[in-house]
Structures are given as structure tokens and as C-alpha cells.
Amino acid sequence: MRKTMLGLAVASVTAALTLTACSIQEASCSDGEYSVLTVGGTGSACVSDGEKPPKGYTRYPQGKEPKHVDDKWDVYWRTHTVDENGKIIKAPAE
Structure with a gap:
């Protein structure tokens, strides 16, 4: 009985840690960036x-900034970009 209870406790803790780790999203940038x-x-x-963006870079269009890795906008900007006039376009094939 003791082994069963200990096994259930270990399994519960393992499941909780696994689920918690999966729900944490990695931020695109650090605080202050x-x-x-x-x-x-x-x-x-x-x-x-x-600070201003470095040469060759620009801010994302307002409301379309990625906040976390693999969020809606992070995925979108993998296939889209902006041209020199700030117009959203399909990204060139790599």
C-alpha cells in the first residue's frame, strides 16, 4: 500500500511539472526590449x-507584434515581411 501511494504521489508531481512546463511561453524579447x-x-x-531599430530593421506594424515564440504573430511573420515603404508583403522564398 505504501509503495502504491508513493508511486501515485510521484506520478502526480511529475504530471503537474510536465503540464506547467508546457504552458510556459518563451517571450520573444526580454523585459525592457x-x-x-x-x-x-x-x-x-x-x-x-x-532605442531606434538598427539599419535594415523596422518595428512590426502596430497590433501585429509577436510577443511569444510560436504565437499567432510569430508564425505569421515567418511567411510575411514589410517592404521599404512599410507595406506588408509575402516574404521571399529562402
Whole structure:
């Protein structure tokens, strides 16, 4: 009986840890940073708040910024980009 109870306890803790780890989403950037997109490509980077994007990068269109790895916008921007005029376009094939 003791072994069964111990086994159930270990299984419960293992299941809880597994489920918790799966529900944690990795942020696209750290606190104090925002994501930027390469103009004409699908690359991205993180820039410190208050700084401008580096040459060749631009901010994501408002409301379409990825917040977490594999979220709706992160997936979208894998196949889309912006041109030099800020227009959203299909990303060139790699």
C-alpha cells in the first residue's frame, strides 16, 4: 500500500511539472526590449526600449507584434515581411 501511494504521489508531481512546463511561453524579447523585423526578410531582433531599430530593421506594424515564440504573430511573420515603404508583403522564398 505504501509503495502504491508513493508511486501515485510521484506520478502526480511529475504530471503537474510536465503540464506547467508546457504552458510556459518563451517571450520573444526580454523585459525592457521590443521586437523588430528585417525589411524585406523574415529575420528579427530585439532592441532596447527607447532605442531606434538598427539599419535594415523596422518595428512590426502596430497590433501585429509577436510577443511569444510560436504565437499567432510569430508564425505569421515567418511567411510575411514589410517592404521599404512599410507595406506588408509575402516574404521571399529562402
